[in-house]
Amino acid sequence: MTRTRTVKVDLDARHSNEIYVAALKPKAGFFSKLLSTLWLFVGLGALIWFAWSEPFSGMLFNWLQNHGIAPSVVTYILTPIVMFVRAVIAVEAIGYGYHRFFQHVGFFTRTAQVFRRNQRFHWIHHMIIYPIGRLYKHGKRYHSSEKGFGLSWVLPGLMAAGLFLYTHGFNMVSLSFIFGLWFYAKMIVDLTHARFHFDNHPWVGKPYFLWLEEIHLLHHWDQRYNFTIVHPLMDRLFGTYLNPATHRKELQISLEDNEVTVSDLINWRYLLTEASPSEYAAFVSAAQRYPKSLRKVKHLLTVLKHRTDSHPEDAEAAALHTRALNLVTAVGKTPETL
Numbered sequence: 423m424t425r426t427r428t429v430k431v432d433l434d435a436r437h438s439n440e441i442y443v444a445a446l447k448p449k450a451g452f453f454s455k456l457l458s459t460l461w462l463f464v465g466l467g468a469l470i471w472f473a474w475s476e477p478f479s480g481m482l483f484n485w486l487q488n489h490g491i492a493p494s495v496v497t498y499i500l501t502p503i504v505m506f507v508r509a510v511i512a513v514e515a516i517g518y519g520y521h522r523f524f525q526h527v528g529f530f531t532r533t534a535q536v537f538r539r540n541q542r543f544h545w546i547h548h549m550i551i552y553p554i555g556r557l558y559k560h561g562k563r564y565h566s567s568e569k570g571f572g573l574s575w576v577l578p579g580l581m582a583a584g585l586f587l588y589t590h591g592f593n594m595v596s597l598s599f600i601f602g603l604w605f606y607a608k609m610i611v612d613l614t615h616a617r618f619h620f621d622n623h624p625w626v627g628k629p630y631f632l633w634l635e636e637i638h639l640l641h642h643w644d645q646r647y648n649f650t651i652v653h654p655l656m657d658r659l660f661g662t663y664l665n666p667a668t669h670r671k672e673l674q675i676s677l678e679d680n681e682v683t684v685s686d687l688i689n690w691r692y693l694l695t696e697a698s699p700s701e702y703a704a705f706v707s708a709a710q711r712y713p714k715s716l717r718k719v720k721h722l723l724t725v726l727k728h729r730t731d732s733h734p735e736d737a738e739a740a741a742l743h744t745r746a747l748n749l750v751t752a753v754g755k756t757p758e759t760l
Contacts (some may be wrong), residue, residue: 438728442739445687462660466519473512474586479504502598509602512582513611518656520578521649527692540574542701543567549689550708550715552619554642554676557715564616567708579607611651636666636673643676645685682721690722694745695738702752709753716753720760722746 450458483496523530524537531541546567552558568574583600590596617623617631618638625631634652641648647664650656657663666673676683693705709716726743729736750757 435728435732438725439732441682441684442687442725442729445684445691458661465659466515469511469515473508473515474589476504476508497594501594502601505595505598506602506606509599510606512599513603513607514650514653514656516578516582517607517611517651518649518660522662525574526645527688527696532696538698538701542697542704543574545689545692545701546704546708548642548645548685549693549718550705550712552642553715553718554683554686555678555717557712558639558642558677559619559621561620562622564619575607575612579603615651633666637664639673639676640664640666640669642685643672643683645688682718682725686718686722687725690719690746691742694742694749706749706752716750716755716760719746719750720757723750723757 479500483500486500487493487496522528525531525540525544527541531537544567551565551567552560566572583603586599586603587596590599614631614634615638617625618635637648637654638651641664644664647662648654648657649662654663693702697705723743723746726739726746729739730743733739747757750760
């Protein structure tokens with residue numbers, strides 16, 4: 423894996439070429455890809471199974487009751503605690519898979535319109551509202567890319583809750599699990615993510631939160647890594663963790679407006695080559711509401727111009743450059759006025 427994922431736009435064509443190549447889909451050997459895919463499905467499946475059907479607490483509760491623990495203690499204290507822990511595991515495992523495969527450019531978002539809708543909103547979050555640079559953190563509150571109820575995340579949660587009710591019945595176990603799902607997902611994960619993007623909150627400067635902030639900033643810097651929010655365990659398990667301790671340079675330059683990142687090129691390539699007319703229109707509308715985000719397009723044009731000058735045979739780069747110029751026109755700008 424190349425370590426070059428950023429480039430200053432005032433540098434030479436070599437650096438532009440490095441960032442362009444780094445944004446291409448990495449080539450992996452067949453067996454390496456097969457093993458990582460198997461581990462991903464087996465590992466995530468095992469975690470979801472454990473959260474859903476973990477058998478050990480039942481045996482423990484029976485043992486405790488046989489040794490004098492009151493049934494009410496098991497029912498109203500121990501069971502809710504265990505179910506909350508299981509809900510946390512479910513949110514972490516399902517959330518990791520959902521964020522990685524259904525909110526970023528990939529197989530599912532390319533093949534099903536319902537997933538493209540989710541990816542579109544997340545694309546706007548990354549590229550328009552909170553792009554790498556000074557706009558990554560701004561304002562006094564979080565600005566969602568999906569207005570209203572936020573179905574792209576609420577619907578999977580409702581599906582998980584409904585399925586758990588269907589398989590476990592309406593009882594204290596199910597109610598405790600569903601409450602844990604809601605509380606952890608909404609009041610911890612969602613709140614933590616929102617506070618990554620503004621400074622007016624009581625967690626500012628707290629060591630653990632600062633560590634999580636850096637992890638998430640690296641996700642915006644290269645969206646193929648660091649999908650988790652509250653703890654990077656899932657990223658560590660499944661090979662998508664970028665450690666802030668070993669990426670200090672990237673963190674330092676990530677908040678500068680004169681940088682373009684791998685995620686920028688991945689997302690711009692998607693918009694310019696694969697987006698549907700409605701997605702394209704949604705971007706133009708969002709860009710007009712957040713005009714400062716268009717500075718990235720100027721950097722993109724520089725990288726693509728360097729690429730086409732140094733590699734005139736690269737037809738895709740030439741097409742991307744032409745489409746980027748057309749995009750600039752669509753939002754009412756020129757390269758000089760970006």
